[in-house]
Amino acid sequence: MLVVTRHRPLDAAGFLELAARAIQALSAQPGCESAEVLRDLDIGAEYLLVTRWRDVGSYRRALSSFDVKVSAVGLLATSLDQPSAFEARLSVEPDTGAVVATAGDRAPDADTAGPR
Numbered sequence: 001m002l003v004v005t006r007h008r009p010l011d012a013a014g015f016l017e018l019a020a021r022a023i024q025a026l027s028a029q030p031g032c033e034s035a036e037v038l039r040d041l042d043i044g045a046e047y048l049l050v051t052r053w054r055d056v057g058s059y060r061r062a063l064s065s066f067d068v069k070v071s072a073v074g075l076l077a078t079s080l081d082q083p084s085a086f087e088a089r090l091s092v093e094p095d096t097g098a099v100v101a102t103a104g105d106r107a108p109d110a111d112t113a114g115p116r
Contacts, residue, residue, distance in 0.1 A: 001053040002086045005079035008046050018075045019049060025071035026051050031058020049075070057103055059085070 016037065023035035023102040040046040053059040062068055069111035087104050 001036065001056050002088070003049075003053065003059060003084055004049045005049045005076055005084050006046060006074075006082065007049065007079055009078070012045075012047075015047060019047070022049065022072035022075045023051075025061060025065070025067045028051075029062035029065055029068065032062060038045060047078070050083065056085070056087070099115070 001101055007015060008090070013019060019037045027035040028030055030044070033052040033054060035049075035051045038048045038050060040048075051059070053062075063073070087106065088102055089104055091100050
């Protein structure tokens, strides 16, 4: 699972300080496979916080961690309002080059607000 949050900070240096603490806290959580901050090459004013997780449960549990709440949630709250969590549907097997399709974990009733 990939989580991508997009940020347009007014203070890039301050943002990077907060982002360093955030990726440190997130990467220490069970199930976090990677965490990095990227900057756009065109204008240089937009940043992505990108984390890869073993599964959606790992990510959700990480957000409940005290360290993540203290170090990362404030930064995550400044992200642009857009979809941020993505699951792999197609990937390439490195050894064979074969394309592998996965069914995904999104529940069929994910858009349902409550009981009918």
